[in-house]
Amino acid sequence: MTTGDMRAAAAIDAFLAANHLRRDPDVTVFAVAQAQGRLVGCLGLARDVVKCAAIDEEHRGENLLGRLLTDIRYQALRRGQAHLCCYTKPVYAEQFTALGFHPIAEVPNLAVLLEDDPHGLSDYTASLAARRRPGSPVGGVVVNADPFTLGHAHLIEFAAQQCAVVHVFVVGEDVSHFRYKDRLAMVRAGVAALPSASRIVVHPGSRYVVSRLTFPQYFLKEAADVSRAYTGIDVQLFRRHIAPALGITDRFVGEEPASAITARYNAEMADWLRRPDIDAPPVAFHVIDRLGLPDVPFISASLVRSRLAAGDWAGVAELTPPTTSDYLRRLAAKPAKAAVSAELAAAPPPLTAEEAQDIMAEVLAEVPDASVSDVPADLSDAVSTAIVADLDADVSGLCAEEPPAQAAPKPKAARRGRGGPRPQPPAFLSQKPLAFLSAQLS
Numbered sequence: 001m002t003t004g005d006m007r008a009a010a011a012i013d014a015f016l017a018a019n020h021l022r023r024d025p026d027v028t029v030f031a032v033a034q035a036q037g038r039l040v041g042c043l044g045l046a047r048d049v050v051k052c053a054a055i056d057e058e059h060r061g062e063n064l065l066g067r068l069l070t071d072i073r074y075q076a077l078r079r080g081q082a083h084l085c086c087y088t089k090p091v092y093a094e095q096f097t098a099l100g101f102h103p104i105a106e107v108p109n110l111a112v113l114l115e116d117d118p119h120g121l122s123d124y125t126a127s128l129a130a131r132r133r134p135g136s137p138v139g140g141v142v143v144n145a146d147p148f149t150l151g152h153a154h155l156i157e158f159a160a161q162q163c164a165v166v167h168v169f170v171v172g173e174d175v176s177h178f179r180y181k182d183r184l185a186m187v188r189a190g191v192a193a194l195p196s197a198s199r200i201v202v203h204p205g206s207r208y209v210v211s212r213l214t215f216p217q218y219f220l221k222e223a224a225d226v227s228r229a230y231t232g233i234d235v236q237l238f239r240r241h242i243a244p245a246l247g248i249t250d251r252f253v254g255e256e257p258a259s260a261i262t263a264r265y266n267a268e269m270a271d272w273l274r275r276p277d278i279d280a281p282p283v284a285f286h287v288i289d290r291l292g293l294p295d296v297p298f299i300s301a302s303l304v305r306s307r308l309a310a311g312d313w314a315g316v317a318e319l320t321p322p323t324t325s326d327y328l329r330r331l332a333a334k335p336a337k338a339a340v341s342a343e344l345a346a347a348p349p350p351l352t353a354e355e356a357q358d359i360m361a362e363v364l365a366e367v368p369d370a371s372v373s374d375v376p377a378d379l380s381d382a383v384s385t386a387i388v389a390d391l392d393a394d395v396s397g398l399c400a401e402e403p404p405a406q407a408a409p410k411p412k413a414a415r416r417g418r419g420g421p422r423p424q425p426p427a428f429l430s431q432k433p434l435a436f437l438s439a440q441l442s
Contacts, residue, residue, distance in 0.1 A: 008032075012052075015039045016218070019054040024218045026175065027052055031071035033064055043068040045076055047173070048207060050086040051216045066099050085115040085207055087216040087233075105240075107232035110225055115207075121241060124208055128245040131201055135164025140238070140248040140283075142169045142209060144301070146176040148186040148324045151254060151299035153194060154291040159252040160196035162286075167246050172205015177305055180205060182331065189323035208242065210234040231265055235272035240280045250284040257290065257298060293318065 012030060013023050026046040033041035035056075041064045044052035050072060055064050076084055086096050093103055093112045101114035104121050115121070139159040143152050159166045170187050174180045184204060191200050215230040242248070251273060256262035270285040272278070290298035299319050307315035308328060317325045 011039050012042050015042060015056075016052060016054055020221075021052065021054055021218050023052055024216055029072070029075050031068040031075070033059075033068060035059065041065070041068055043072050045072050045079075045084075047079075048076065048081040048084055049216065050084050052218050053086075053088065053092075065095060069099055083115065083117040083120055085113060087111055087113055087219075089219055105233045105236045107229050107236075110220065111229035111233060113210075113233050113237075121208060121237075124206055125241050125245040128203070128242060131167075131203070132246050133165045133199075133201065136247070137163045137249040137284075138247045139163035139166040139250045139252055140169070140243065140246070141166060141252050142171065142238075143187060144171045144176060144211070145183045145187045146178055146301045147183065147304060147320065147328060148190045149299050149301055149304055149320050151291045151301075151319075152187070153190055153321055154299075155252060155254050155288055156191060156200060157194050157196055158288050159250075159286075160194070160199055162252075163250060164199065166196075166200045166252075167248060168200060168202045169209045169242075170202065170205050171209060171211045172207070173211045175211065178331075182327070186324050186327050189327065190321050193321060193323055208237050210237065227261065227264055228268060231268040232272060235269050236278065239273055239278060239283055243283055244280060248283060249281075250286060252286045252288060255287050255290045255298075 008030075009023070012032065016022055023044070024046060027044035028047075029045045030052070031043045031045075032039060040056035040059045042052065042054055043050065043065065050069070053065060053068075073084070076082075086101055088096060088111070090106055090109065090112045093106075093114065096114050097103065101116050102118050103112050103114045106112040117123075139162065141156055141159055143156075145152055156166060156168055168187065168191060170180075170184045172180050176183065178186075184202075188202050191197055191202055194200065210230065210233055215226065215233075217226050220226045220229060238251070243251075251269070253266055253269070256266060266287060273283040273285050275282075290300075292298045296303065296319070304316055304319050307319070313325070313329070316328060320328070
């Protein structure tokens with residue numbers, strides 16, 4: 001973030017605070033309005049969620065929110081988000097319905113969820129109904145799987161042993177340690193290896209399976225209110241719309257002995273699933289004991305991540321199914337492949353097989369915890385063309401046959417192409433900078 005952006009962020013923070021709000025950290029772009037050099041309105045965007053809306057009291061009633069929302073819609077479209085949703089206090093819901101949003105879930109006096117697509121939720125439930133299977137009872141499990149562990153596998157298989165069909169939902173937001181596409185891939189691979197795999201259906205994430213990590217907190221001051229609002233919105237969507245579409249009768253969760261927050265969420269979920277004032281069939285609630293090992297009281301994704309960070313692959317394999325540990329090894333190899341690819345691209349042609357192997361060895365020596373085993377076998381062949389072809393990089397024209405014996409060898413520094421800094425290995429998650437748009441009022 002530049003110095004100017006930092007000043008703008010500070011101004012927005014102060015403006016939100018003056019309106020008894022605060023900035024959620026996942027907002028990546030703001031539309032702001034100024035009058036005579038003074039900030040009088042702002043509206044934020046985090047992926048497909050509109051949040052952090054505030055209008056100066058003197059400028060309310062001027063449709064300033066609508067003008068800010070127009071800017072945000074353009075920014076959302078540029079980022080590939082065609083449909084938006086919004087969380088706000090119920091007292092402000094009417095302002096957003098006037099701008100084309102439609103309420104789909106509400107916790108009285110705390111929060112309401114709205115979306116700008118009048119058919120979004122109905123289209124989603126119709127897509128779920130198409131995957132409905134016969135039989136009863138029908139179970140439902142929601143996982144973040146960051147990453148997928150033996151504990152997740154135990155929970156899902158236990159549910160499958162109690163039910164004719166189990167539907168597994170993977171939280172879709174990219175705010176975890178592992179990207180959503182990787183988490184979904186690990187869940188699908190892990191479920192496919194379970195004894196009851198034929199009776200388990202894995203569903204990709206959607207905005208209607210709400211993540212606690214992305215639930216807005218900017219308009220709720222107390223942590224307990226945030227928990228109640230999140231749980232109420234999430235479970236209402238599940239009970240009123242998701243469960244009926246698939247015929248789900250039972251919800252399964254894992255016990256949370258080490259997390260008071262998740263334990264409270266489970267208790268609140270049990271209440272929402274059986275409350276008589278909701279116009280949907282009740283859903284039975286089951287809390288399953290966590291799976292443990294002789295030296296591990298209970299398996300958790302956070303423990304897997306700590307062992308992974310320490311390079312303890314044997315410890316990772318102890319806590320995860322083979323499908324996950326294999327997938328994690330492939331992920332760990334990607335920085336090595338990317339680094340080799342970058343060096344090959346920087347090396348001046350023609351590139352001999354011996355030179356290519358030298359480059360690979362030197363690069364792997366500088367990538368943390370990397371070895372030749374991290375690069376697929378065909379990359380370590382003696383033929384440099386095989387290395388380049390498998391890297392899927394635009395370096396295919398760099399390789400040639402072994403030059404004649406009289407050709408003068410190139411200096412290693414030139415061969416390595418050390419003209420610029422070595423590219424850093426890619427991270428699992430990419431962070432986008434905060435951006436600001438200024439709408440100057442007359």
